[in-house]
Amino acid sequence: MKTDEIKTAEDTRESVSFGTRDKDFSKEPLCLSGRGVTRVFHTGKVTTVAVDHVDFDFHKGELISIVGESGSGKTTLSKMLLGLLEPTDGEIMFQGKPRDISTGAKKREYWKGIQAIFQDPFSSYNVFHKIDSVLLDCINMRGGGNLPKEKKIEMMTEACSFVNLKFAELTNKYPFELSGGQMQRLMIARIFLLKPNILLADEPTSMIDACSRATILDMLLKLRDETGMTVIFITHDIGLAYYISDSVYIMEHGRFVESGKPDKVMLEPEAPYTKRLISDVPKIHEPWDLSTVDLLQDA
Amino acid sequence: MKNTLRNVFHSPRFLVGFIIFMIILLTVLIYPWFVHRDPLQGLGKGFLEPGTYLSVYDANDTDTYRVELPEAAANRLEASLPTEDRQMMIDYLKAMGVDVSGLDTSNEKMEDLLVAWNANYDEADAKKNKYEGFATQAKRNALRRLDNKIKSSNSNVTMSVVKGEGDDATVKTVNGNDFVKVDEVANSVNLPLGTDNFGRDTLTELVEATGISLLIGLIAGSIATLLGLLVGLLAGYVGGVLDDILMFIANIFTVIPGFVLLILIYSALGAESRGIVTCAVIIGITSWVWTARSVRSQVISLRNRDHVNLSKLSGHSLFRIVTTDILPYIASYVVMAFILQVSSGILAEAQLSMLGLGPNPNELPTLGLMMNWAKLFGAYTSSNAWWAYFPVIMVIALISFSLNLMNTGLDQVFNPTLRD
Numbered sequence: 001m002k003t004d005e006i007k008t009a010e011d012t013r014e015s016v017s018f019g020t021r022d023k024d025f026s027k028e029p030l031c032l033s034g035r036g037v038t039r040v041f042h043t044g045k046v047t048t049v050a051v052d053h054v055d056f057d058f059h060k061g062e063l064i065s066i067v068g069e070s071g072s073g074k075t076t077l078s079k080m081l082l083g084l085l086e087p088t089d090g091e092i093m094f095q096g097k098p099r100d101i102s103t104g105a106k107k108r109e110y111w112k113g114i115q116a117i118f119q120d121p122f123s124s125y126n127v128f129h130k131i132d133s134v135l136l137d138c139i140n141m142r143g144g145g146n147l148p149k150e151k152k153i154e155m156m157t158e159a160c161s162f163v164n165l166k167f168a169e170l171t172n173k174y175p176f177e178l179s180g181g182q183m184q185r186l187m188i189a190r191i192f193l194l195k196p197n198i199l200l201a202d203e204p205t206s207m208i209d210a211c212s213r214a215t216i217l218d219m220l221l222k223l224r225d226e227t228g229m230t231v232i233f234i235t236h237d238i239g240l241a242y243y244i245s246d247s248v249y250i251m252e253h254g255r256f257v258e259s260g261k262p263d264k265v266m267l268e269p270e271a272p273y274t275k276r277l278i279s280d281v282p283k284i285h286e287p288w289d290l291s292t293v294d295l296l297q298d299a
Numbered sequence: 300m301k302n303t304l305r306n307v308f309h310s311p312r313f314l315v316g317f318i319i320f321m322i323i324l325l326t327v328l329i330y331p332w333f334v335h336r337d338p339l340q341g342l343g344k345g346f347l348e349p350g351t352y353l354s355v356y357d358a359n360d361t362d363t364y365r366v367e368l369p370e371a372a373a374n375r376l377e378a379s380l381p382t383e384d385r386q387m388m389i390d391y392l393k394a395m396g397v398d399v400s401g402l403d404t405s406n407e408k409m410e411d412l413l414v415a416w417n418a419n420y421d422e423a424d425a426k427k428n429k430y431e432g433f434a435t436q437a438k439r440n441a442l443r444r445l446d447n448k449i450k451s452s453n454s455n456v457t458m459s460v461v462k463g464e465g466d467d468a469t470v471k472t473v474n475g476n477d478f479v480k481v482d483e484v485a486n487s488v489n490l491p492l493g494t495d496n497f498g499r500d501t502l503t504e505l506v507e508a509t510g511i512s513l514l515i516g517l518i519a520g521s522i523a524t525l526l527g528l529l530v531g532l533l534a535g536y537v538g539g540v541l542d543d544i545l546m547f548i549a550n551i552f553t554v555i556p557g558f559v560l561l562i563l564i565y566s567a568l569g570a571e572s573r574g575i576v577t578c579a580v581i582i583g584i585t586s587w588v589w590t591a592r593s594v595r596s597q598v599i600s601l602r603n604r605d606h607v608n609l610s611k612l613s614g615h616s617l618f619r620i621v622t623t624d625i626l627p628y629i630a631s632y633v634v635m636a637f638i639l640q641v642s643s644g645i646l647a648e649a650q651l652s653m654l655g656l657g658p659n660p661n662e663l664p665t666l667g668l669m670m671n672w673a674k675l676f677g678a679y680t681s682s683n684a685w686w687a688y689f690p691v692i693m694v695i696a697l698i699s700f701s702l703n704l705m706n707t708g709l710d711q712v713f714n715p716t717l718r719d
Contacts (some may be wrong), residue, residue: 108614118605127629137613
């Protein structure tokens, strides 16, 4: 029964153009990989291992999902990937070479290649700045600071229309005047302007209602198709991860318990944690299987 | 921004505090336009009670007007008969065997006393020196003078004023009902708050001192807030070793009591080299610690927010992130801290000056110096000159009260948990 459900989902997926699941990405060059990446937090005498010796290989053009429940270390890992947090131990390789972000200039160079969309659109914007400045920053970062004003407006208008927003309506407005869905779409417009090689999307749809969620996902995948960028998708929604990913990493308590092609991970889960995540997804026309919750807590 | 300001001015506490503060500030700014007196100019010797003072010499030279005031004579007697004279009258009447049970020396009983006196006193009788306690010649003369004074006040009195000496002398006769117009007298001075021990006009001095104290508070508060902000922002945002070093320094300042440190520095400087700016700067650099600590903790809670991360990812420099992504978020808090720092700067100056460690007393007055002078010259002990210290205390209290009220009002606007 369970397999049937998922197969139905797969059928829908195949009808969508962005399906690249069957492509073998292992032949593509590595763009981001890590060995033994660890992050430990010290709060007073309490030591928390947020990310515990994880290894990963992300290939160019791949859409990778990192799935785990709250507190499993997904966001800490994403911050290390972005270079906002230093790993306590281990090594992160960027385009095959050890990543060097020791100085401000090198960091700025690194961030031209990797960008992010954060979970909470309401806290992603500086409330004191107008929307224009967010988009102008992106143009400046791409070296377009000296372009004429008309050209800049044209670029911003193009980026906004890509995400179905009208720049003329947004200009001179403050971010808090937009809805959550519009803010998150504006974030995608930002990525559209920056065109980074890697996009790290940290639960970009978790704070948004179901209707806007589909639109946001659709735009993200469209953007990926256009630019061929690598997308690292961080989510707690295993169904969504199965639906869109080329490769899935399951994270539990700071470790990757299972990884591989989504078909392999979802249809033949080995780790009990993966099984639980799959059974926790509520399904229509079927009683919600909560037995695994107790089972796992006892274990 | 406009909305925030409107909210702030709709807070009753802030508004009351703001109005009180503005009244004080405007008084300080406008008063010198009307009174051009040097605040440290001594007008006389010692404490003078509040009131208007007329030059007697100039009053004599001023044109007179005839005013028939019915109560003039009674007023004159009331003012010219001291308590001792009234007591002597009662004692004499008692010695004569008159019933004095209803009489005393107060102004209310003045009329009864005069009636009793006029009815019973007889000069011939007094000369016989038969009454106990009034047997000497001196006593009898005193009684006679007293009686003359009382008699003369009843009739239309005159006085002769001799001006000049020798042959040039002119004599002018002044009648009891001659009046001068106050503003026609060449020299008069209005002292609403009297004078202090140096004979300085207390009100002018107080206004000047309030201005200087506000300036000291402003400089001290600005320095403390800027230093605290700088240390707090750097320690909080950069973190790591810099945080450790800065917090180590802050801890040292916390452990040493600030006031003791101030006393030591002030004593070491000596009165001559303590200008008001020096005083303010020293108060400022000893009181930045708690601003730094609270700014630091606010920054730490902000530095991992998504909008800061996004700003980093957009390649912004540390300076730009701190000034555009952190500072605006804590601005309301900084304004509140600044207001409190100004208030405590004014209080610190007052405390230090009270101890005799204030700014150079020969240059300008401050509220604390005025308190110090009042203490040194016994305004609240021997002289009982309330006007020399009470208004100063009120001004210090009002400044402090208004600033704290503004702070609480702002807190209510910016801290959602305190909203009604």
